[in-house]
Amino acid sequence: MTIERKLAKPKKCRVAACGALFVPSRMGQAVCSPACAMIDAPRHEPKARKALAQIERKDIKVRKEALKSRAEHMKDAEKAVRDCRRTYELSIGSGCMSCGESQESILAAQGWKTGGAFDAGHFLGKGARPELRLEPTNIWLQCKACNSGSYMHARKGYTVSQGFRAGLIARIGLEAVEALEADHTPRKETVEQLKAITAEYRAKTRELKRGNAA
Numbered sequence: 001m002t003i004e005r006k007l008a009k010p011k012k013c014r015v016a017a018c019g020a021l022f023v024p025s026r027m028g029q030a031v032c033s034p035a036c037a038m039i040d041a042p043r044h045e046p047k048a049r050k051a052l053a054q055i056e057r058k059d060i061k062v063r064k065e066a067l068k069s070r071a072e073h074m075k076d077a078e079k080a081v082r083d084c085r086r087t088y089e090l091s092i093g094s095g096c097m098s099c100g101e102s103q104e105s106i107l108a109a110q111g112w113k114t115g116g117a118f119d120a121g122h123f124l125g126k127g128a129r130p131e132l133r134l135e136p137t138n139i140w141l142q143c144k145a146c147n148s149g150s151y152m153h154a155r156k157g158y159t160v161s162q163g164f165r166a167g168l169i170a171r172i173g174l175e176a177v178e179a180l181e182a183d184h185t186p187r188k189e190t191v192e193q194l195k196a197i198t199a200e201y202r203a204k205t206r207e208l209k210r211g212n213a214a
Contacts, residue, residue, distance in 0.1 A: 015039050073194040074133070080201035081134050082120035087208045089141035090118060097121070097167040098146035098160050099153035106143045109153070119147040123164055124181065131187045134197060137180060140168065 010021045013032040017039070022032035031037045068076075095102045098121070101109075110117040121142035126133040145152045146160050155163035169177050189197070 070191050070194070073191050073198070074189075077134055077189070077194040077197040077201075078126075080198045080205070081136060082139055084201040084205045084208070085136055085139040086118060086120035086141060087205050087212075089120075091208055091212050094141045096143040096146055096153070097123075097140040097171070098142050098164040099155055100163070100167055101143060101153055106153075110144050113144045115144075117144055118142070119144055121147040121164070123168055131185060132180070132183065134187070134189070135180075135183075137172070137176075140164075140171075 008024050010023050011030075013020045013022060013036055014030040015032075015036040018032060018036050020032050031040050090103065093103065096106060096118075103118075106117050119142050120139050122129075122132070123138050123140060124132050129138075132138040142164075143153060146154070146163070149160055151160065154160050155166065158166060165177065
């Protein structure tokens with residue numbers, strides 16, 4: 001059986017000064033001749049420039065990623081975990097773990113601060129306890145003042161760190177806090193592991209934000 005091929009329908013040349021009818025010889029052909037194609041080309045220039053710029057930015061990003069040190073990948077992973085923990089704690093209405101102030105009162109007092117009023121702070125500092133730097137149960141919501149060590153909003157009779165511990169005991173229980181404090185298991189993540197952690201927690205943060213926006 002012979003299948004008849006449909007003939008292309010004539011169309012009008014896109015160049016306004018021409019407007020001639022022609023039969024396209026290929027899909028997507030919009031002009032009738034090479035001469036009209038040269039006239040039409042400038043209309044595509046903005047799109048072409050934008051596409052080239054996107055390709056260039058992607059190429060630069062790939063090359064920068066390839067040159068990153070382990071320390072830089074660690075920073076990426078830590079930021080991803082902290083962003084996720086802050087987003088989650090804010091989404092469930094938690095207040096500052098150190099001073100106990102609510103989100104509403106913190107926003108009223110510190111909402112003007114650069115980067116927002118809330119941070120994700122480590123219960124056990126990453127300087128003294130680097131093995132817990134990426135441990136989610138060691139990272140909780142803090143107001144900017146408490147995370148910077150300011151006593152402005154500290155719990156009465158407590159230092160900022162003591163207030164953090166008291167708040168954490170109230171949240172997860174003394175046994176869990178003591179288990180965290182006793183955790184000295186060395187962590188020496190490879191670059192590939194750090195990349196995986198970064199990707200995982202960025203994805204979780206995106207999911208949380210989508211859920212909050214719904």
